[in-house]
Structure formats: structure tokens, C-alpha cells
Amino acid sequence: MQVNIRHQVSPYFLFFIIIGAQTGVGILGFHRIIAKHAGYDAWISVLIAGVIIQLVMFVMIHLLSSANGDIVDVHNQLYGKILGSIMSGIIMVYFWLAAVSVLREYIEIIQVWLFPTLPTWVMAVLILLLCYYIISGGFRVVAGICFVAVLYTFLLFFNHFNLPRNYIHLDNLLPILDHSFADLLRSAKETSYSMAGFEIILMVFPFIKNAKTSRKFAHLGLAYTTLFYTVGAFTTFLFISEKQIQSNIWARININTLTTFSFIQRIEYILISLYLIKIVTIISLMLWASSRGFKKIFNKKQKAPLLVLMVLTLVLCQLLDNRYILHSFLNTVSSISLGLFYLYIPLVWLVFIMVKKKKRVTR
Amino acid sequence: MFKKWREKKVEDTKNIEEQPNTSPEKTNWVEELSRSNDFVNDHTSSEKTEPFWISYFRTLVMSETLHRDVVPYLSESHSLDRVKNNIPIQQTIVTSDKKLIKEKLLQGFAAIRLTEQDTKCLLVNVANNKFRDISFPMMESTALGPQAGYVEEMDTNINLIRKHLPSSDLHVKEMQIGKLSSTKVAVIYMDSIADKDNVETVLQRINDVQYDHISDSSYLASMIEDNTNSLFPQIIPTERTDRTIAALTEGKIVIVVDGSPDVLIAPITLAESVVAMEDYYVPWLIANYLRLIRLFGLCVSLIISPLYIAVLTYHYELIPAKLLDSLVASRAAVPFPPIIEVLILEISVEFIKESSLRLPTKIGTTLGIVGGIVIGQAIVEAKLTSSILIILVGLSTLASYTSAIYKFNNSVRLVKYPIIVMAQLLGLIGIVIGLNFLLAHLLRLTSLGRPYIGFYPFRKNMFKDLWVRLPFWMQKENPDNLRPQVKQKAVFDRRSPGPPSDFDE
Numbered sequence: 044m045q046v047n048i049r050h051q052v053s054p055y056f057l058f059f060i061i062i063g064a065q066t067g068v069g070i071l072g073f074h075r076i077i078a079k080h081a082g083y084d085a086w087i088s089v090l091i092a093g094v095i096i097q098l099v100m101f102v103m104i105h106l107l108s109s110a111n112g113d114i115v116d117v118h119n120q121l122y123g124k125i126l127g128s129i130m131s132g133i134i135m136v137y138f139w140l141a142a143v144s145v146l147r148e149y150i151e152i153i154q155v156w157l158f159p160t161l162p163t164w165v166m167a168v169l170i171l172l173l174c175y176y177i178i179s180g181g182f183r184v185v186a187g188i189c190f191v192a193v194l195y196t197f198l199l200f201f202n203h204f205n206l207p208r209n210y211i212h213l214d215n216l217l218p219i220l221d222h223s224f225a226d227l228l229r230s231a232k233e234t235s236y237s238m239a240g241f242e243i244i245l246m247v248f249p250f251i252k253n254a255k256t257s258r259k260f261a262h263l264g265l266a267y268t269t270l271f272y273t274v275g276a277f278t279t280f281l282f283i284s285e286k287q288i289q290s291n292i293w294a295r296i297n298i299n300t301l302t303t304f305s306f307i308q309r310i311e312y313i314l315i316s317l318y319l320i321k322i323v324t325i326i327s328l329m330l331w332a333s334s335r336g337f338k339k340i341f342n343k344k345q346k347a348p349l350l351v352l353m354v355l356t357l358v359l360c361q362l363l364d365n366r367y368i369l370h371s372f373l374n375t376v377s378s379i380s381l382g383l384f385y386l387y388i389p390l391v392w393l394v395f396i397m398v399k400k401k402k403r404v405t406r
Numbered sequence: 407m408f409k410k411w412r413e414k415k416v417e418d419t420k421n422i423e424e425q426p427n428t429s430p431e432k433t434n435w436v437e438e439l440s441r442s443n444d445f446v447n448d449h450t451s452s453e454k455t456e457p458f459w460i461s462y463f464r465t466l467v468m469s470e471t472l473h474r475d476v477v478p479y480l481s482e483s484h485s486l487d488r489v490k491n492n493i494p495i496q497q498t499i500v501t502s503d504k505k506l507i508k509e510k511l512l513q514g515f516a517a518i519r520l521t522e523q524d525t526k527c528l529l530v531n532v533a534n535n536k537f538r539d540i541s542f543p544m545m546e547s548t549a550l551g552p553q554a555g556y557v558e559e560m561d562t563n564i565n566l567i568r569k570h571l572p573s574s575d576l577h578v579k580e581m582q583i584g585k586l587s588s589t590k591v592a593v594i595y596m597d598s599i600a601d602k603d604n605v606e607t608v609l610q611r612i613n614d615v616q617y618d619h620i621s622d623s624s625y626l627a628s629m630i631e632d633n634t635n636s637l638f639p640q641i642i643p644t645e646r647t648d649r650t651i652a653a654l655t656e657g658k659i660v661i662v663v664d665g666s667p668d669v670l671i672a673p674i675t676l677a678e679s680v681v682a683m684e685d686y687y688v689p690w691l692i693a694n695y696l697r698l699i700r701l702f703g704l705c706v707s708l709i710i711s712p713l714y715i716a717v718l719t720y721h722y723e724l725i726p727a728k729l730l731d732s733l734v735a736s737r738a739a740v741p742f743p744p745i746i747e748v749l750i751l752e753i754s755v756e757f758i759k760e761s762s763l764r765l766p767t768k769i770g771t772t773l774g775i776v777g778g779i780v781i782g783q784a785i786v787e788a789k790l791t792s793s794i795l796i797i798l799v800g801l802s803t804l805a806s807y808t809s810a811i812y813k814f815n816n817s818v819r820l821v822k823y824p825i826i827v828m829a830q831l832l833g834l835i836g837i838v839i840g841l842n843f844l845l846a847h848l849l850r851l852t853s854l855g856r857p858y859i860g861f862y863p864f865r866k867n868m869f870k871d872l873w874v875r876l877p878f879w880m881q882k883e884n885p886d887n888l889r890p891q892v893k894q895k896a897v898f899d900r901r902s903p904g905p906p907s908d909f910d911e
Binding site: 052055056153161169177183191305306308317320323 | 720721723726729833835837839842845846849859864
């Protein structure tokens with residue numbers, strides 16, 4: 044199914060969409076998770092993860108352009124209508140879960156830092172309304188929000204260097220490569236969830252003009268995020284010691300509390316509030332992808348699956364009511380993402396390519 | 407039964423529609439028009455059998471022209487064709503079509519017949535077209551640049567445009583809309599530059615308009631806008647000639663409506679609301695500074711009162727202790743929560759704005775003094791609001807008028823309130839949610855189907871002449887978002903005229 048050219052966006056938006064989908068709440072607190080195994084060498088793991096996601100992205104784009112459509116088309120061509128729909132449904136459910144996890148994690152941050160007594164559903168309803176307004180404007184508007192959100196991440200990038208100069212310890216990072224390669228890989232695996240989000244390409248691909256020839260924008264986007272996370276990890280490790288980081292859930296917010304000006308202090312309040320646009324971006328993208336997938340599977344208008352998904356999101360957010368449940372939920376989502384996009388998709392790619400070759404030979 | 411009722415209703419409406427069409431065929435147009443007292447139906451000769459009969463609307467014709475150029479020639483000859491040749495007026499028609507005669511009489515023509523019962527008559531244009539002279543643009547005044555503003559008459563306005571662009575490329579498409587008012591509308595564009603689709607869209611939308619009367623171009627603007635429910639104008643009205651000329655040469659479309667001194671420009675982007683024509687009459691660095699000030703003013707007027715509420719209701723930790731001292735001291739005696747305080751002030755400022763706008767300038771000035779100074783002073787002394795808030799609201803009021811387009815200022819006035827409410831509910835997060843809704847709304851808006859918000863999709867040359875104004879020699883391209891047929895402007899690249907200095911030799 045070809046997308047109308049009026050609804051498509053220019054190729055370079057792929058860059059913004061990938062970054063918009065990738066940089067989420069993770070930026071604020073991924074340091075603790077990746078430092079568990081590799082300690083101060085974890086920034087190397089980020090680079091390793093960066094290389095791996097480039098490979099996965101290559102595989103995804105190759106798969107999508109040989110199927111000439113999105114993942115639903117791939118599945119339908121490979122498995123037929125019924126089984127294909129089931130497999131696509133699983134991926135769409137993952138997109139929905141990813142949206143829920145980002146939403147719930149952000150509300151958690153707000154409840155910890157800004158409004159301790161704020162009910163979860165209030166924030167969830169407001170953010171979902173905003174997302175509905177964005178998604179109902181069509182993909183062009185979703186891409187527009189990505190564009191603005193990425194402008195905000197450019198600001199966040201400079202925020203990485205906003206460190207109290209007197210308390211920087213360069214020797215924190217030395218000696219480099221103190222940990223075993225297995226530890227580095229383990230940390231890279233932990234990073235992968237923070238860097239997840241690029242799988243949005245599976246649904247976005249047909250909406251990009253001349254998508255087949257403009258894959259460089261996707262890879263550039265991934266490179267930027269890798270740089271972003273590496274610099275983030277690097278600068279945070281310069282400032283916080285290895286033991287301390289394990290007790291810091293949101294290391295970046297803690298660092299920002301130290302910044303003061305003569306007319307304003309507690310910059311982290313502004314940081315967290317402005318973070319909303321990043322959250323809205325990810326949730327809009329994920330729910331857009333999910334509802335579009337279900338639209339294609341069930342042949343309904345996009346409005347119906349979107350509204351159903353939003354109600355379900357609200358319910359699930361209410362259910363994840365404490366840190367412990369939330370944590371295990373996040374772990375589940377992250378292992379689903381690992382399984383789906385680092386194992387399943389490459390496998391599908393191999394099979395798809397072989398089937399296609401065989402077809403060509405028999406013809 | 408219901409069906410019967412509906413059929414009857416349909417018949418009724420048919421009758422109503424047909425009535426005015428059928429009746430004039432039966433009655434004479436002279437009789438019909440004579441029911442109005444300002445209709446004159448005179449005999450020019452004292453003999454009953456001699457010609458001519460002349461009829462016109464006294465209130466529509468220029469009597470000087472009538473008596474100088476028409477009446478003297480009537481006694482010289484005895485046939486309509488002879489009269490037609492003699493009269494020194496070019497616009498004359500000989501016809502017996504009743505509908506045409508009536509239409510022309512209502513436009514200020516005079517009808518001349520040989521006998522009273524004659525159906526054939528000569529129509530002469532003696533219309534009084536004098537409205538007022540061209541004057542200064544009132545709402546968009548500038549210190550520099552041309553001071554010619556549009557007037558209420560369409561031909562004068564088109565004349566102003568044509569005089570500045572003497573090119574055969576400038577096409578004017580005229581049409582009439584409004585069932586009762588038959589208002590003349592002209593769509594003007596540069597045929598070789600403007601995008602054909604844009605022109606098609608505008609013509610199509612104007613043709614589809616159905617309304618009794620079009621009093622002003624804003625009627626038309628709100629009828630052909632993409633999203634009528636939006637606060638933001640997607641077609642901007644302007645009374646400056648230079649603005650329309652610049653728009654035309656870039657490939658935009660200009661719509662002139664008879665009876666309105668505001669000329670419409672479409673398609674536009676949000677960024678154009680901070681572009682004043684004066685930016686092009688001052689050095690480019692100063693122009694950028696002014697543009698930045700205007701943009702900053704818009705942001706300030708949007709968020710300063712919500713920020714006050716958010717900070718004082720929820721986030722007083724944001725303010726350093728020393729600054730908080732003076733804030734708290736000024737608020738200590740105020741018995742209300744910040745939101746009430748802000749609403750009292752914002753609404754009283756709106757009162758002052760609204761009342762001084764409706765009154766003549768002389769009283770308006772007095773009112774400003776009474777409202778601004780006396781009430782402002784008293785409201786602080788009565789401890790109804792803090793003095794710091796007076797400063798902030800005063801600033802935001804000033805800042806909300808920095809935009810160059812009056813219609814846009816009004817939108818900013820109203821957009822503020824939802825954000826104020828959100829700030830009260832959720833503090834900083836509320837403000838950001840409000841701003842995000844605004845952003846999403848702006849992203850969704852289109853003007854003639856082209857994106858409204860100026861920076862998405864991203865175009866390189868918007869940093870040459872939209873958000874930033876670079877020197878003229880660098881503005882080499884017409885804006886991409888208009889899809890102009892001609893991409894390049896005629897630019898002569900000469901940065902430093904004159905012989906080179908000894909350093910450059």
C-alpha cells in the first residue's frame with residue numbers, strides 16, 4: 044500500500060524522527076543502569092551499542108525497502124494474511140507498551156521532583172489529550188513535533204557540559220578498559236533500552252519521500268544519539284563517583300540542581316517541565332505507529348484503534364502504581380524490545396531475502 | 407406526514423426564490439425603481455412628445471458630470487445613436503435588456519430614452535466614485551517608507567498596486583460576491599511567479615462564498631481561511647501598499663475587496679506577523695534587532711503572567727532568597743492567591759485597552775492616564791495586587807502589541823488565558839502543556855494548504871528573509887514555501903561600490 048505523496052515528509056525528517064524517538068527519559072538516568080557492569084568504562088559500551096544499532100538499522104531499512112512498505116506489509120508477504128497479522132500485532136503491542144513505559148516513567152519523575160501528591164491519571168489524561176491532538180493532525184504534524192523536540196535535544200546536548208568545574212575528576216575515567224569485554228557487552232545490552240526507539244522506522248518508512256535512497260539520514264540520526272549518550276555518560280562519570288552513581292536514579296537531574304543564577308535557581312524544575320515535549324514526541328510517535336499498524340491489520344479508521352489504545356494506556360498507567368512494579372514492567376518491555384529487534388527482525392530479514400531470491404530463481 | 411411537510415417546505419422555498427425573478431418581468435423597471443424617493447425620472451423637454459426621458463439615482467450619480475457632459479448634448483439631436491456619439495463619456499451602452507438596465511442604474515449609470523414607453527435606452531456612466539483621498543496607514547504606521555495607505559475604493563487600491571508594478575505580468579481577476587451587496591472582489595497576482603495551484607485555490611474558494619453582504623475584507627478572509635476556528639489569522643489584512651507589492655513580487659496572492667481599506671495577503675506564515683515593512687528601510691542589523699525584540703515581546707506577553715502564577719503558587723524555590731524577599735514583601739498584604747491577583751489585573755488592562763480603542767483619541771488618552779496611572783497606583787495601595795505584578799502585566803501588555811499585524815495582536819491577547827489557567831492547575835508543567843498545545847495547533851494550521859508555522863518544514867532561505875533579514879544582495883531566492891514559479895530574484899551582487907581602498911589593491 045503506497046502512501047499518498049501529500050502525506051509524505053522530506054527525507055531529512057528521518058534524522059529528526061529517529062532522534063526524537065530515541066532520546067527519551069533515558070537521558071536523565073541511564074548512567075546508573077549502564078554503570079552496573081562496566082563501571083566507568085560504560086561509555087565505551089554506549090559506543091558498542093551505537094555500532095550494533097547501526098547494523099540493526101541497516102537490516103531494517105534493507106528489509107523494508109525490499110518489501111516496499113512497512114512491517115505489516117513485510118509480515119503479510121512472508122506469512123500470509125492471518126499469521127502475518129498476528130506477528131504485526133505483537134510488534135504494535137510493543138509500540139504501545141513502549142509509549143506506556145515512557146509516559147509512566149515521566150509521571151514518576153514529576154511525582155518525585157515536582158508534585159508528590161499529583162494523581163497519575165491527571166498527567167496521563169493531559170498528555171494523552173495532547174498526543175491525540177497531535178496524532179489527529181496526521182503524520183506531518185507528528186514529524187513537526189519531532190522536529191521541535193530535536194531542537195530541544197540540541198539544547199540538552201550543551202547541558203551535558205554544564206558541570207561545576209571545581210568538582211570534575213578526570214582521573215575518574217582512568218584507567219580506561221579496566222573491565223572485561225563481557226562486562227562491556229553486558230553494559231551495552233543495558234544501554235540498548237535507553238537507545239531503543241529507532242524501531243519506529245518499521246512503520247515510518249513508507250511516509251518518507253524517496254526513502255530507499257535517503258537511508259543516510261537514519262544512520263546520521265543514530266550516530267547523533269550515540270554521540271549524545273556517550274557524551275552524557277562521559278560527563279556524568281567525570282562528576283559522580285562509581286559508588287555514588289548506584290544510588291542516583293536520575294543523575295542528570297541531580298547535576299542540574301547545582302546550577303544557580305542570580306535570578307533563578309533549581310534549574311532542574313525547568314528542565315523537567317520542558318522535558319514534556321520529548322515525552323509527547325515519543326508517545327505520539329509510538330501511539331501513531333501502533334494505531335497505524337492496527338488500522339492496517341483491522342482495516343478500520345485510525346481513530347478507533349487510537350482511542351482504544353489511549354484508554355488502555357490510561358488504565359495501565361493507573362495499574363503501575365509503585366516503583367517496584369514499574370521497574371519490573373520496564374525490564375519486561377526492554378527484554379521484549381531486545382528479543383524483537385535484535386533477534387527476531389534480523390531473522391525475518393534473512394528469511395525474507397532468501398525467499399525473495401528463491402522466487403527470482405524459480406521465475 | 408413528515409415527507410409531505412418537507413415537500414411543502416421545499417415548494418415554499420422555491421416560491422420565495424422565484425418571486426423576485428418573475429415579478430420584474432411583468433412590471434416596468436421605471437415603476438419599480440420609482441418606489442425609492444431618490445430615483446429621478448425626468449423629461450428634458452417641455453413638449454410632451456419630444457425626447458428625452460432621463461432617469462437615474464440622484465444619490466449615486468455625480469450631478470456635475472451629468473449636467474456638464476450629458477444634458478447639454480440631449481437637445482442637439484433626436485436619436486439615441488447620435489446622442490451616444492456626441493456625449494464625451496466613453497462608457498455608454500445601448501440596450502433594452504431590463505435586467506442589465508436595472509443593474510447599471512444601481513451602479514450609478516443614467517438611462518436615456520426617446521419616449522417614456524420606449525424599452526430601448528442609452529446607459530451613460532455618471533457614477534460618483536469619490537470616496538476619500540489616500541491617507542496615512544493608521545494601524546501600521548512607520549517612521550520611514552511610503553505613507554500611502556489603501557482606501558475604501560477598489561479601483562484606487564488596484565491603481566496604487568499597478569502604479570508600483572507596471573508589468574503586464576500583473577493579472578487582476580475580478581468577481582462579484584454577496585447576494586445582496588454584489589461586492590466587487592479582485593484577486594491580484596504575478597502570473598509568472600505565483601503558484602498556479604495557490605491562485606486556483608483562492609479563486610475557487612472565493613467563488614464558493616455565499617453570503618448576503620460582504621462589508622469588509624475580513625468577512626471574506628474568515629470565509630476562505632483554512633481553519634475558521636483558529637485564533638490565528640491565516641490570511642493577513644494590511645493597509646500598506648509596500649507590503650502588498652513585496653508580497654506580490656514574492657509570489658503571494660493579494661485580494662482587494664471593494665469597500666474595505668484592508669487588502670488581504672495569502673498564503674502567509676506565522677513568522678510574517680513579526681515582519682514589519684520598516685525592517686527593509688533600516689540597515690539589516692537594526693532590522694534583525696527589531697525583529698528579535700518583536701519575537702521576544704510575543705513570548706514575554708504569552709508566558710510572563712502564567713510564570714508569575716506558577717512560581718508563586720508552586721515553585722517559589724526557583725527564585726533565589728534575595729529576590730524572593732522583595733517578591734514576598736510586595737505580596738505579603740495581598741489577601742488573594744496569585745491567580746485572582748493576575749486575573750484582576752489582566753482583565754482591568756483589557757478594559758482599558760478596549761475602552762480607549764472605542765473612544766476618540768482625545769478622550770482615549772485621558773482614559774489611558776486614568777486607567778493606567780490612577781487605577782494602577784490605587785490598586786497597589788489598596789493591597790489588591792502586588793506592585794511587582796503591575797510591572798509584569800504592564801510589560802506583557804506593551805509586549806503584546808509589538809507584532810506588526812493588528813489582527814495577530816488580538817490572538818495573542820486571548821491565547822494567554824488558557825495558559826494562565828493551566829499554570830494555576832499544574833505550575834510549570836501546566837505552562838509547558840499549554841505551550842505544547844499551542845505548538846501542536848500551529849503545526850496543524852495551514853494557509854491555502856501551505857504550512858503556517860514558519861520553521862517547519864525547514865527551508866534554508868527562511869534565514870535570509872523570514873526569521874532573519876540579511877542584506878538585499880543575499881536575498882537571492884523567493885521563499886520556497888510559496889512554491890514560486892520563479893525561484894531566483896534579480897539580485898545585483900555589488901557589496902562595496904566605489905574604487906577599492908589601498909588596503910584591498
